[in-house]
Amino acid sequence: MKRTVILGVTGSIAAYRSADVARALMRAGFEVRTCLTRAAQEFVTPALFEGLTGQPCLTHAFDEPVRGRMAHIDWARDAAALLVCPATANAIAKFANGEGDDMLTTIALASDATLVICPAMNPHMYADETVQRNLKALRARGAVIIEPEEGDVACGENGQGKLASVERIVSITESVAKTSALYEGLHVVITSGPTYEPIDDVRFLGNRSSGKMGLALASAAVRMSARVSLVTGPTHGVPHPRVETTRVTTAQEMLDATAALCGEADLLIAAAAVADFRPQAKAAGKIRREGPVTLTLEPTPDIVATVTERYPKLAAVGFAAEPGNDLESARRKLEEKRLIAIFLNDVSRPDIGFESDQNEGVLLLKTGQSVAFPKASKYEIAWRILDTVRPLIPPQ
Missing domain, CATH: 3.40.50.1950 (Flavin prenyltransferase-like)
Structure with missing residues (x-):
């Protein structure tokens, strides 16, 4: 070094x-x-x-x-x-x-x-x-x-x-x-931003994710000498020029792109705020405002669970955006999705998380340990996450 x-x-x-x-x-x-x-x-x-x-x-x-x-x-x-x-x-x-x-x-x-x-x-x-x-x-x-x-x-x-x-x-x-060479020789896939699920040709179901956390992780991983592939939903952010970027819109598109990349990856970091539901059927054209409208929703695919099941040797880090610090729910996701770590942050706070340049939370590790990250810029949080999880990535 x-x-x-x-x-x-x-x-x-x-x-x-x-x-x-x-x-x-x-x-x-x-x-x-x-x-x-x-x-x-x-x-x-x-x-x-x-x-x-x-x-x-x-x-x-x-x-x-x-x-x-x-x-x-x-x-x-x-x-x-x-x-x-x-x-x-x-x-x-x-x-x-x-x-x-x-x-x-x-x-x-x-x-x-x-x-x-x-x-x-x-x-x-x-x-x-x-x-x-x-x-x-x-x-x-x-x-x-x-x-x-x-x-x-x-x-x-x-x-x-x-x-x-x-x-x-x-x-x-x-x-x-x-950490300047911490990820040298490793391929890191990162998901970022929201997904938009179309209601008709004009409207969609989505969320307020800006993709800033995913961009921060991608930039930090590049600076740690990783090869970085970013799969991002609709955002205005500009990725680091050395990041290989795939732009998608829906959860299904994000799953397909992520799964295609993870076959040769060493680490998946799922930072995207994927829509949990989508309309069962997209309406043609534009729904007219002529009275009450009923939308029948169905769950979107669970990207992290699907990818880790398909590639059991892949190390994966998840994000749990919860109102409040629901540690029990985060630990359950950690185990069910076979993750090496999960970052829990409180989306009910307006000063961190969605749309903010700052974040704060707890990183739960598969070893049973937890690391509290005090409020800092998303770039500092990204560096700390990558630094902390590196020893948990198994050699390929």
């Missing part, structure tokens, strides 16, 4: 805390190489980081610690993770738009390492539509966003914008670095 973390420091007043991050990463056994933007040098100096890390600190696009070697290429190749801490709104925009106008942004463009972004800024700036759109674009490309905390910020305001704790930043960065 690579043991080098590139620490990019941008021009936020929180830059002083990046020195503590560098020291903590070194205590965790990583070699830390630092790159400061021009604005960052208004708050901290290269000498500080060179003294702490024992490594040269890059500050200019044409720096060459080894004469004749292109530093942005050499450093990019060596990195297990590229940590930007703190990340300003300007830096986030540059990463999102693929700019390469300084040493840090050119390293990011040249590196296959996972980009870990730690935003720190005024709460209104962080909530700005453009900043959030840029963060969304970075997530879609596999970046890990360590969201800022709520609290007092330098300008005197209170809200979400305070740099995450050193402990949280180091823990997530260490996990990213250690």
Whole structure:
């Protein structure tokens, strides 16, 4: 495993805390190489980081610690993770738009390492539509966003914008670095989003699933070196470019596509919110509003149960979206569907689950253990799920 973390420091007043991050990463056994933007040098100096890390600190696009070697290429190749801490709104925009106008942004463009972004800024700036759109674009490309905390910020305001704790930043960065090759050689199939069951040519039965959890899992699995196949219902999300994507509409279509892929897969993660029922017969044209209408519904196929029965050696992870924390129901599904794990989350809460960018829940394992995941971005939850279930996947 690579043991080098590139620490990019941008021009936020929180830059002083990046020195503590560098020291903590070194205590965790990583070699830390630092790159400061021009604005960052208004708050901290290269000498500080060179003294702490024992490594040269890059500050200019044409720096060459080894004469004749292109530093942005050499450093990019060596990195297990590229940590930007703190990340300003300007830096986030540059990463999102693929700019390469300084040493840090050119390293990011040249590196296959996972980009870990730690935003720190005024709460209104962080909530700005453009900043959030840029963060969304970075997530879609596999970046890990360590969201800022709520609290007092330098300008005197209170809200979400305070740099995450050193402990949280180091823990997530260490996990990213250690898992960069965790799924190398494995084929992971992920189902995502809702299914729509047609009532007539215009209307359908469906649900509010956004597919964000499935997209997060797909991006995280790619960054862990897996081959990823995504079977997604109707969503507006954009998968990571290295994800092989199949788009479907109905539960039957999702079953057919998933079953076709799982014959050669090592792991199925069933994150889709599949409609439980469908009209027994689809009406032709459009049903007119001329009086009461009776719909006769029938159950849709159980995708996970069908696939695990067809491929008994396939490792599978399920999702249980329940109102409240019904652990007994989740454990029953875990056993009946022959899963290695199931993630239980509370869909009655508006701040997590459907349509939200965050999630929270409990991962129940076939070993009898359970792991509570506190509220975090769906990308952090995805990383933790993949990291936790990896030892349970049997060798093929």
